Amino acid sequence: MEPLKIGIMGAGGIASILANTMVQMPQVELYGVASRSLEKAEEFAKRFSVKKAYGTYEELVQDPDIQLIYIATPHSEHCSNAKLCLENGKHVLCEKAFAANASQAEEMISLAESKNLLITEAMWVRYMPMAETLKNVLNSGIIGEPMTLTGNLCYLISHKPRLMMPELAGGALLDVGVYALTFASIVFGDDISEIHSTVIKTDTGVDAQSSITLCYPGEKMAILNSSLRVISDRQGVIYGTKGYVIVENVNNFEAIRVYDKDRNLVETHIRPEQISGYEYQIQASADAIRNGWTECPQMPHQTTLNVMKVMDELRRQWGIKYPFED
Incomplete structure (x- = not known):
């Protein structure tokens, strides 16, 4: 071939x-x-x-x-x-x-x-084997019903000029916050009933850091933090009725650790060896092209649109509009 x-x-x-x-x-x-x-x-x-x-x-x-x-x-x-x-x-x-x-x-x-x-969309975590591993862990029922999750993704990247520029759609949300939103989407889906948020802006008017709370049917909730001014542990934690899961690095799942209701570690899944992690989205794109598909099953168009709409709503709440949107 x-x-x-x-x-x-x-x-x-x-x-x-x-x-x-x-x-x-x-x-x-x-x-x-x-x-x-x-x-x-x-x-x-x-x-x-x-x-x-x-x-x-x-x-x-x-x-x-x-x-x-x-x-x-x-x-x-x-x-x-x-x-x-x-x-x-x-x-x-x-x-x-x-x-x-x-x-x-x-x-x-x-x-x-x-x-x-x-x-x-090159949202690399969706194409990686660890995304499927996480879904399998949750579907197994080992932590019962997942009800709450937290996701923190913050980097020291405020020195990058493009991230300070509204005309380049700068800010933390589109650059790193989108990963936290994706983590919540992977776990709870995109049927969101409420969106609440708080933001701190840069002098240039883009978001420097934010806290986001998403509510879902069935009384489920995701609390997400992102920033371009600080360093974070990058952890995602999923809390269930029988235990919880800690995901190391929501930007590229390095390990998935499962704990029971007594907080004992009962399962560990380590990320397979990878070139960089980008290879999965490249291979998925190649497979889709050869199959004549207009979208990749790992990253459906509707999922991309759902997350984009959430980010639009967050920026509406924050009063952030990019100059080219006028």
Whole structure:
């Protein structure tokens, strides 16, 4: 089977991790990279032995050999970048957060479906084996009925200029808060009855840190914290009627530890060895393309839209609107 030829749009940090992953995957070929700076693209291509470098995104999408494009640009650019790819017949794997708002996400998905092309969100934890392991643990009934969860994901990233810029859809929510929301979505689904939140903003008007409480039918609740100013343990804890589960690192589940009602450790599941973790979403995209699917089963379009709508509601509560949304 011919390797799937992939191009990367953007040549920053995540693109570098992705490239280093792909060069270790014989089933795909990292064929091209594009940056707004040809010099930057060429340097990237040289570093990862990429066949082609482009100084514009238009050149990348017009290359007839490329089948799938990974979008690794700022959140504010995802919608226009994805539409450019789709209009030129390219499948899309788009970095999270999928778009700046739900309206953009709907536009992207609608266009992909009309052209019978794959578009999927690169929310890597959903594609990883550990996500399925967690679901199996909860479905086994070992902790009884899961009723409450907490998720904390905070990083010292306030020094990154793009995260301070409203015009680039900056702030903690779309960058790290989306992982905490995804953790809650994996455990409790997306049928949310109430959303309550508190925010502290930066001087530039984006969210620096927030606390979010989501309520679900059946009296279930998720309490989530995210910040770009502090470091956290990255833990997720799921509390049930017969025990609880601790997930180490909700951004890339490293271990799942199960405790009984007496707080005794009864099960431990350790993350399988991985290249970087990105390989799972790349393989899932390749499988979907070969099957003629417009979405990946691990990351359904509706799930992407559900989380985007929650983030829209949170920003509405906080009074945060990006300049390009006016």
